[in-house]
Amino acid sequence: MRDNKKDQLQGTLDLLVLRTLSTGGTMHGYAISERVEQVSRETLRIEAGSLYPALHRMEEAGWVKATWDVSSNNRRARFYSLTATGKKRLAEETAHWARLAGAVGRVLKNA
């Protein structure tokens, strides 16, 4: 649906979310943001204002699917998991990111 290539920041956010879901399985929004924060050692903080629009957008795009379920503290929460399309998308985004990071790295080292 939407090609995020033109918006690098948004693309990065999508990549982080997709990657987190691919390792963490089914997670709610709070868990995703905590996980990213934790894994990036508090360097990357995702605000709700960015996270939830991204999740809903990816849901509309069919990369993730969402269901209401009961969380560990016995409250209703919206749980997200990766779809097949989402997995393919993750692979593409990862490859793209790796290419980009490699390129930037080479420029920083050699230019």
Place this chain on the structure above:
Amino acid sequence: MGVVRRLLNRWHEPALHAEFDEELRFHLDARVDANERAGMTRADAEAEARRHIGSTLRATEGMREARISGLFEGLARDIRHAARMVRRQPATAFLAVLTLSLGIGANAAIFSLLNAALFRPLPFPDAGRLVAVVDRYRGDGGGLSGGVTGPTIPELLDVTQRSQAFAGLSFFDMRDTQTYGGLEPARVFAARVEPSMFSLLAVRAAHGRTLRPEDSAAGADPVVVLSDGIWRRSFGADPSAVGRSLTIDRRPFAIVGVLPPDFSIDYLSPEAIEIYLPYPMIPIYTSRSGPFANVRRVTAVARLQPDVSLEQASAEVRTIGGTLVLEHPEIYRADGSGRTLGFEMDVQPLRDLVSGPARRTLLLLWSAVGLVLLIACVNTAQLLMAQAIEREPEMALRGALGAGRARLARQLLAESLLLSCAAGAAGALQAVWLSRALRWLLLDRLPVIGQVSLDLPVWLVTAGAALGTTTACALLPVLRLARVGPGPHLDGRSTVVARGRPRHLLIAVEVAVSVILLVGAGLVVRSLMDLQRARGGFSSDGVTLMRLRGMSAASGPVGPLGATYRRYLERISQLPGVEAVALTSSPVPPPPGVEFTVVGQPADAAALARQSASYQMVSGEYFAVLRIPLLQGRTFNETDVAGRQPVAIVSAELARRLWPGRSALGQQIHAGPGPRAATMSIVGVVGNVRSPRQLEDAPQIYVPILQQDEPSVALLVRPRPAALVSASSVKQAIWSIVPQQAVFGVRPLDEVLSQAMDGDRAIAILLASFALLALAISTAGVYTVVTYITARRTREIALRRAIGATAYDVLTLIAGPTLTWTIGGLLAGIAGAVAVSGVFAAALPGVATIDAATVALLAGVYLTVVAAAMCVPALRALRLEPAGALRAE
């Protein structure tokens, strides 16, 4: 897919929002819990969580944007906004809707005529493959020259035999017949039809059967097929009418069938056809040698073979026509002198035969309303643009606050959409009554518009016109918006005068187009006045016209009619109150034209050439009844009857042309159509008569009707001054001689003559109203512009007045440029009118080329109206009190 779901999501927006909130609240609570677990106080935990989560508003908005399509949401908001703007300037909106709807309504109504006359297929199966076979005389063939006429039956029989192009060919003609049995003998309008017409048009009888080929054979039992109309009127829609007998022209005819209600060949007939008789295929009709063989013309309809094009059929029929000229030089070459009459046979789409001359008139009317719509459009664009400029600061502000150009453009389009819906609805209403009025106005001139209805194509065109025009109207302000940046509006220089050129250019266009319409309509109206004034040389007031199809006193439909007519005239002239009574072959002039030659040795050799004149059969009292002065010689008398020396009376114009300075009496001419041609002595000269629509004196020949066996005649009865002659007393007089004689079409001659011009009057009225509409709309346009300019420059005007500018200076400032452009448009319009004036000749006969007087008059009127429109706001500006105006901004 997703788009649809996102659109549908709009309907459960509240539920979605509840979900968004719940999801965010869970996030917040989870963070608070985690903070508390880490040892914070409740208050600290909540504060940290709220900081950490950031703007929930942004999150909700983002989720909403992701889940709900914004496609129509914006539009709805725009329309609401537009409605607010319209309410804020009701006068502007009203003016725009009014002008547009007038344009749209007029267009829809005229298009409904056009659709019925030119586009909608005739109501026969596969009507597109139906053609008419016609004769054309291109040479100087006298009365027939240049004209398209129906072919003769022998010609059609040859075409049927020799051509491969047609799957079927049939023909019919129309005549008055009379039936008896009611209160009085009734006239019935009949078609005599070659029986294959019914299969050609694929029509089946509703009851009984249609005609069969054997019904046309010589000696066949006489049969008749009823139209649905007469079946309902005279037979009470009783199916058992089939099998009964109907007496037509004194002979019993067996009713064999009734046609369905939707079948009608009335399109091709001046009146509704009531009964259908088989065309008798007997030698006097089918051979070239009978007395009427080459005069009797029919309407021929053919169906093209499936693989034959119109062009192929035309080529084939032309070839056959060419062969006929070679085979029958005595018919197709004048006097056997070898001079060609330019005879041709051809085919044309049946539709063309039906719409015929109406086509050019209708296209002219349509162009005229198209121009009116154009002006209305330009005007609305002006209004919208004035409004848009008015709102430029607002737009600029909204632009600076982040509304995209597209968003603002959409807003303007939404406003125009609102206007177009209103204008379209109002226009549709106007179309309904206008098309009713048009039908009433034009029915006589264009019989085909009896079929006019406002059907789907008409509504589609109307809706298209409404949407198209308003979108076009919105385009200018939108384009302008694209060019204008926010700068000047936000830094307080909002009184900057907008560049006026495009607005003034629009004014010039409006003025030019309305001037073209005005001048064109002026020409048409003037020619109408000429046509109305033209009628003269006779007096018709008080004269009553009655039509009849003559029957001889002896049995049989046709016989020596002169004797019967003479007895009618004698009996009627003895009725109390009758001053004079006469018979004529042409109740509504002008009579048909014929060729004639002068016999003998005139002084001027050129007079030996063939001449043409109108030809009319009349009885002797005709000139007395119509008060046409007898200038020389005598009128017809009881000696001018069948078998006596043929005589003629000519008009002064004919005498003047052929025998200038000498007496025409005793001269001989050879004249008359077909078998009536005879060498006649001139016994009298009468004054010139101009019938309605006749602009010049034309040569006229009168021959004694009592010498001819003309069945289709009209009685003219002039009562004594202050006396009354009732139609029934005249009828009684006639019935005392021939009881079966039907008398019909009883009307004052004045009314008949006046009605002959109804079509002309209607067209002139329509064109004039369109022109006045254009004038009104363009005046409103000029008024709007000047008002607008004045309003924009209030402060400047006040300033100038304060430092001593005179009223004249201010007027020049305000109205000067507009006046200049108006005059420019006026001149362009006059040039345009000169260029296209020929087009208006399609409206009426005798539409002259442009004359300076008409143009000057109309230009003067136009300029006065426009100047007045300009003065109103300009004078308002002058009354401004400088100090107040300066403080106002």
